Amino acid sequence: MTIGALTRGVYVSEGDTRVSYDDLAALWEEDDVIMVGFADAAGRTYGPFEFRASQAGAVSDFTGSVTVGEETTVLTKIYAYYYGSGVTGVNADLRAGTLAFGLPAVQNGNLSDYTLGVAYATGEYSVEAGTTEFTLPAGFAFRPSLARLDVNVTGLAEGETVQSVTVGLDGYTFYDGGTVDFAGTAEPVFSAADVNAAVRVLPGVSASGDPAGYMVGIVPLDLGGRSARMDVTVITRSGQSGKRYTASFAATELAAATRYTVKMDVASLQNEEVTYIEDGTLDAINNDKDGYFILTDDMTLDAMPNITDFGGTLDGDGHTIDMGTVGSVSSEQAGIFATTTGDAAIVNLNVKVESLEGDASEGGLIVGKVKDGTLTLDNVHASGSITATRYGDSNHMFGGGLVGFVPMGAVLEAANCSFTGSVSTNMTALIDANAYNCYVGGIVGALETGVDSFEKNTDYAGSEAGAASSIVNCRVFDAALVNTWRGGTSIGGGIAVRSEFYTGGIAGRCTGRIENCSVENTHLTGVVDTDGAGRQAKPVVGNDWYEYTFNENNSYTNVTVNGGEARTGLYRGAGAAGTDRPDYSDIQ
Incomplete structure (x- = not known):
């Protein structure tokens, strides 16, 4: 089996523009569309304008209308590009001579929808003032830009x-x-x-x-x-x-x-055997928790599945699990998957609830707790309102829009995921000296990758160890994250308790890598202490005392903390920012 063998041949398929690869010429069909822009000697730019192929074949004329000002009669540069409908976000900067574009993660197999090529020519081309029909000069050679x-x-x-x-x-x-x-x-x-x-x-x-x-x-x-x-x-x-x-x-x-x-x-x-889920339930997963499952349609559930020890793969194939009629849940770990173990993966799935209430120590709409191994989330999106009170005599609450808790020794790899809605925790009155932790985040409540121990009330302790876990290209938007504290810092008998309450747009606590994530139009409500050692609410990571040193390129837009002034800025790790503390560009 090899990769890299070039195949000589001609590729033709329906689409906006046809193209072949290697040293073959493009094969046009009549009325194929390209976009053309012009610049004059003064550096003024015009277009892009829509041009069309006049005939089918390897060579074609391209004709379109050009509109210029009365003062312009000579064009000196011509830029042209073709692209398929699958290429998104096309933005041509004719002055700089560049073309920005995007590609989807899921393609449809029709390559003409995912092609891109550019061409360039110089010379002197006279045009009439106003709108003029123009035919491109012969010899335009389009260069494909994708592999x-x-x-x-x-x-x-x-x-x-x-x-x-x-x-x-x-x-x-x-x-x-x-x-x-x-x-x-x-x-x-x-x-x-x-x-x-x-x-x-x-x-x-x-x-x-x-x-x-x-x-x-x-x-x-x-x-x-x-x-x-x-x-x-x-x-x-x-x-x-x-x-x-x-x-x-x-x-x-x-x-x-x-x-x-x-x-x-x-x-x-x-x-590996694959099971297609067609009966509108997730019951098949309970019969083979290490299996590979694919949804064939949307489904509506009237109870939280709370599947334990899932170690397989669930591919939603873009479908939605609607739990709008689920009103409550009571479990130490709560989620579609209460716990995962080994190499578990949930991909290409949408989940939504209306107003979900319940008791839990570790909860998220997708996974309550990653017990061990690696949980992969890719293209998973959740929405809805979640209100949780701590479960029984539990000494903590970790609540996330997607995942509740990733303890030391476990790994989370989340990419291209999102949450919109609300997560609200109610850490009721403390009942013993161990009840002191409550973390809330839009993606994950608490993630402790690469950390052997924590020391409270110490100087900043950023680490490089957290790169095993990653939250990349994830988004929290139109959200409300509420971390309510209803206790004190001392217990009867003189036992002092240092309560920890952390609230963050992406994570309440995260020692893993966070990169290219965004938090938008989100309101945080949480306890904030003046020294920041045990209680923080921040736009991206609540507890950044132990964050991964090289977090990079994260943004927050219109984020408020406890009803304060809306914040917009960038969040980077200490190493990326060149300082010894995490860097929020609008927080000094």
Whole structure:
């Protein structure tokens, strides 16, 4: 099995613009659309304007209308670009000669929807004042800017069909967009953050028309000459069951304008059984807690499942679990999954509640507690109102929109997730000397990765150890996070208690990596002490005394703390900010 073999051939498919790769010319169809911009000698820019191909074939004229001011008659630069409908957020800066764009994490297999190319020309082109029909000069050479990966699947059993193909690169994440140099004199420069752990492809049509072919458009990745393992996973279906096939290939680069081919003969690969959930319940998971499950439709539940010790995978496939009729829950750990263990994953899932109340020590809409191992959350989104009181005589409460508690020794990897709504905890009157911790966060209540012990009332103790866990490209918006304290700092008999109450937009406490996350239009309510040692409420991380030193590129917009002035700024770790304390740009 190899990756990197270039396939010579012509790719044609329906879409906004057609393109092939390698040294082949673009194959146009009549009325294909490109966008064209102009600049004059004074540096004024015009456009972009919509131009269309006049005929099909490898060569075509492109004609469109150009509108210029009366003072302009000579254009000196022409910029042109084509793109498919899957490319998002296209923003052309004609003065700088750059084009910014985005790509989705889930593609549809139709590569013409995920292509991008640019062209550039100089000269003197006279136009009439006002609006003029203009035909581009001959010789425009479009340069494709994305890498292309073809996954060819063979060896399927009779009646077995491919449902999706997922491509991951061990040690690397994929860019979700970038910026391309228009001038064509240098390799494309991609500046966007690499946030997608994998690219998922739904069934499409291959170049030959074979439905077993899957094509992926990828922003180029320079691996520095190192070889990395590319994992390709094919999920199939036959009736209510299916299989999950995975193969690894060596990759040293994913270069622009280059086509790579992966051949997967699934008949020769080991596989894992897949169960498709069609009955509107999650009962099947209780029968195989290490299994691989895929939802086939939205579902409505009238009780919180609270599945314990889940160690498998639940792929929501973009569907929603609606628990709007669930009014209450009472459990030490509360969530769709009360606890997870081993390598558990929940992906591509939406969850919503209306007004959920209950008692819990560790609770989140998705997972109450990660007991051990690694929990992966990717493209998981939750919404609703949660009000919780501590469970029984528990000495703590950890409440998160998605996850309640990740203790020392366990790992959370959350990417591309979100929460909107409210989380409100009520830490009732303290009853013994150990009852002192309450943490609330929009994504996770408390995460303690990489920390062996905590020392309260000490100087800032930021650490590099927390990188095992990560919260990346996650968003909390239109939220209210309330951490209510209803006790004192002393107990009868003279026993002193140092109560800890931390409230944060992303996490009440998080010693893991937080990067490219945002908190927007969110209100925090929590106990705040003047020394900050035991009680803090902050826009991103409540307890940043023990945060990961190199947190980076997190934003907060219109965030209030205890009804104070709305805050907008950036949050970075001490190492990233070059200081010895976490950096909030609007908090001194």
